[in-house]
Amino acid sequence: MGILLWIKAAIVAKYYDVLQAHQATAVGVCSLTITIMIAGFLILKVYLKDDKPQSKLPPGSLGLPFLGETLQFLWALKSNKPEEFFDERVKKFGHVFKTSLLSDPTVVVTGPSGNRLLLSNENKLVVGAFPNSFLRLIGIDSLMSRSGGEYRVLRAALMTFFSPEALQNHVRKLSLKMEQHLIEKWKVRQEINVLSMVRQLNIYSICSLFFSLEDEHIQEQLLDIFEVLVLGSMSVPLDFPGTRYRRALYAKKKLNIILSPIVQERRKHLQQGSASSDKDLLSVLLTVKDGKGNLLTDKEIVDNISMLIHGGLDSTTSTITLTLKLLSSNKGCYDQIVKEQMQILSSKKEGEVVTWQDTKKMQYTWQVVQETLRMFPVGFGTFRRAIVDIEYNGYTIPKGWKLLWSVHSTHRKEAYFKDPDEFRPSRFEVEEAVAPYTFLPFGGGTRICVGWEFAKLEVQLFMHYFVKTFSDYVAIDPDENITMDPLLPLPVNGFPIKLFPRS
Numbered sequence: 001m002g003i004l005l006w007i008k009a010a011i012v013a014k015y016y017d018v019l020q021a022h023q024a025t026a027v028g029v030c031s032l033t034i035t036i037m038i039a040g041f042l043i044l045k046v047y048l049k050d051d052k053p054q055s056k057l058p059p060g061s062l063g064l065p066f067l068g069e070t071l072q073f074l075w076a077l078k079s080n081k082p083e084e085f086f087d088e089r090v091k092k093f094g095h096v097f098k099t100s101l102l103s104d105p106t107v108v109v110t111g112p113s114g115n116r117l118l119l120s121n122e123n124k125l126v127v128g129a130f131p132n133s134f135l136r137l138i139g140i141d142s143l144m145s146r147s148g149g150e151y152r153v154l155r156a157a158l159m160t161f162f163s164p165e166a167l168q169n170h171v172r173k174l175s176l177k178m179e180q181h182l183i184e185k186w187k188v189r190q191e192i193n194v195l196s197m198v199r200q201l202n203i204y205s206i207c208s209l210f211f212s213l214e215d216e217h218i219q220e221q222l223l224d225i226f227e228v229l230v231l232g233s234m235s236v237p238l239d240f241p242g243t244r245y246r247r248a249l250y251a252k253k254k255l256n257i258i259l260s261p262i263v264q265e266r267r268k269h270l271q272q273g274s275a276s277s278d279k280d281l282l283s284v285l286l287t288v289k290d291g292k293g294n295l296l297t298d299k300e301i302v303d304n305i306s307m308l309i310h311g312g313l314d315s316t317t318s319t320i321t322l323t324l325k326l327l328s329s330n331k332g333c334y335d336q337i338v339k340e341q342m343q344i345l346s347s348k349k350e351g352e353v354v355t356w357q358d359t360k361k362m363q364y365t366w367q368v369v370q371e372t373l374r375m376f377p378v379g380f381g382t383f384r385r386a387i388v389d390i391e392y393n394g395y396t397i398p399k400g401w402k403l404l405w406s407v408h409s410t411h412r413k414e415a416y417f418k419d420p421d422e423f424r425p426s427r428f429e430v431e432e433a434v435a436p437y438t439f440l441p442f443g444g445g446t447r448i449c450v451g452w453e454f455a456k457l458e459v460q461l462f463m464h465y466f467v468k469t470f471s472d473y474v475a476i477d478p479d480e481n482i483t484m485d486p487l488l489p490l491p492v493n494g495f496p497i498k499l500f501p502r503s
C-alpha cells in the first residue's frame with residue numbers, strides 16, 4: 001500500500017508542477033501520460049477491489065485511480081471558473097454526484113437542499129473534516145481538528161471573545177487602530193496598492209486585538225509566514241525538500257517560535273495579577289477552562305491563535321480589497337456608502353470614535369459587502385465526513401465518505417439571484433428575499449465561521465474610516481482582472497489606486 005501511495009503522490013506532484021508552470025512540452029506530456037497509464041494499470045485492480053458495491057452510490061466519476069478529479073478541480077480554481085467544475089457534473093449526473101478530491105472519494109451535494117444537509121446536521125450525520133496535512137499547517141490542536149463535545153467546549157471558549165456582546169468592548173480599540181493606520185500609512189501617499197496595504201492593516205489590527213502585539217517588525221514577519229502558509233495549504237502535501245508544503249511546515253515552526261514566548265509571558269503576568277483576563281483574545285484563552293475544568297495548554301493556545309490568524313487575515317483582506325474594487329466601477333453605490341458614513345460622522349464630536357450602535361446604522365455598507373461576497377466568495381465550500389450511512393435523494397452516502405457543499409452551486413445562479421453577474425447590493429435590502437441556504441459566504445449551522453461578526457465589524461469600520469479620510473479614489477487600471485490563485489479571489493496586481501484625501 002505504501003508504494004501505491006508513493007506512486008500516487010509522485011503523479012500528483014508531477015501533474016501539479018505541470019499545471020503550475022503552464023508550459024508543459026509535448027515530450028513532458030507524453031512521458032507524463034505514459035507514467036500515469038502504467039501506474040494506473042498497476043494499481044487499478046487494487047483500487048477496484050477496495051471499492052464497495054456501487055449500486056446505491058450517487059452517480060459520478062472517481063477519475064483516475066488515487067488521483068481522482070483533483071487536477072480538474074484545482075484547474076477550475078486556478079482558471080477562475082470554480083463553478084464550471086460543479087456545473088459540468090450537475091449537468092451530467094444531477095444535484096448529488098460522487099467524485100474523488102484530495103485523495104478521498106467525495107460526494108458533492110449541491111443547491112440549497114445539499115447545503116442544508118451538511119450545514120444543519122453537524123454531529124448527527126456529519127462532522128467537520130479538514131485533511132490532516134492542512135491541520136499540520138493550521139494547528140493540529142486547534143478548533144478545526146475537534147468534533148463533538150470537545151468542539152463545543154472550545155468553540156464556546158472562543159466565542160467569549162468573538163460573540164457580538166464581547167466584540168462591543170473592542171470597537172474603540174479597533175477604530176483607533178484603523179484610523180491611525182489610514183492616516184499614518186495611506187494618507188501620506190498619493191498612490192497605494194490596496195491589497196498590500198489592507199493586508200498590513202489587518203495584521204496590525206489582529207496583532208493588537210488578539211495579543212496586544214504592537215511590534216511592526218514581528219508583524220512583518222507574520223505577514224511573510226502566513227503568505228507561505230496559505231500557499232502551502234493549497235499545494236499537494238508532499239513533505240520533500242523544495243516543495244511548497246515543506247516550506248509551509250517550516251513557516252509553521254517559525255510561527256510557533258514567535259507565538260510561544262508571548263503565550264508563556266502572558267501566562268506569567270496573569271498569574272502575578274499584572275494582566276487582566278479580558279485584556280485581549282490571548283488573555284481570554286489563557287483563563288477559559290475546558291469541560292473538565294482544565295486550562296488550555298500553551299500548545300492549544302498557539303495553535304488556536306495560528307488558526308484564527310489563518311482564518312481571518314487573508315479572507316478579510318480579500319473582502320475589503322474587492323469591495324473597494326467593485327465600488328470603483330459602481331460609483332452610484334460608493335456615493336450611497338459615503339452618504340451613510342458621513343451621516344454617522346456628522347453626529348460625532350471631534351476625536352469621537354464609532355460605537356457598536358453606529359455599526360448598526362451601516363446597513364447599506366453591509367449590503368455592498370454581502371454582494372461582494374456573493375460574487376467573490378472567499379472559499380469554495382467546506383468538507384464534512386459522514387458519521388453514519390446517509391440516505392439522500394434516493395442514494396446512499398456511506399459512513400466515512402467525505403462530503404462537500406459549495407457556494408458555487410447557488411451564489412451565481414439565476415434561480416436564486418436574478419441577473420447573478422450584476423453587482424446589485426439592494427438584493428440584500430430585505431433579508432427574507434434571500435432564500436435559505438443560498439447565500440453562505442461564512443458557511444452555516446454550528447460550524448459557521450467563528451470570526452464572521454469580527455470580520456463584519458472590521459469591514460464596516462474600515463469603510464467608515466476610509467470615507468472619513470479620503471473624499472474619493474480612482475483605480476489605476478479599471479479593467480484589472482480578479483483571479484483565484486491559489487484560493488482567494490484577488491485582483492491580479494493588487495488593485496493600485498490613486499487617493500484623494502479629505503481636506
Ligand code: HEM
Pocket residue numbers: 119128143144307308309311312313315316319373378379382440441442443444446447448449450451452454455
Ligand atoms: C470575510 C471574512 C471571512 C469569510 C468570508 C470567512 C468564511 C468562512 C467559511 C466559509 C468557513 C467555513 C464554515 C463551515 O465550514 O461551515 C469559515 C470557518 C472559519 N473561519 Fe472564517 N471567514 C472570514 C473571516 C474570519 C475571521 C476574521 C476569523 C477569525 C478571526 C475566521 C476564523 C474561522 C475559523 C476558526 C473557522 C473554522 C470554524 C470551525 O471549523 O468551526 N474567519 N470561515
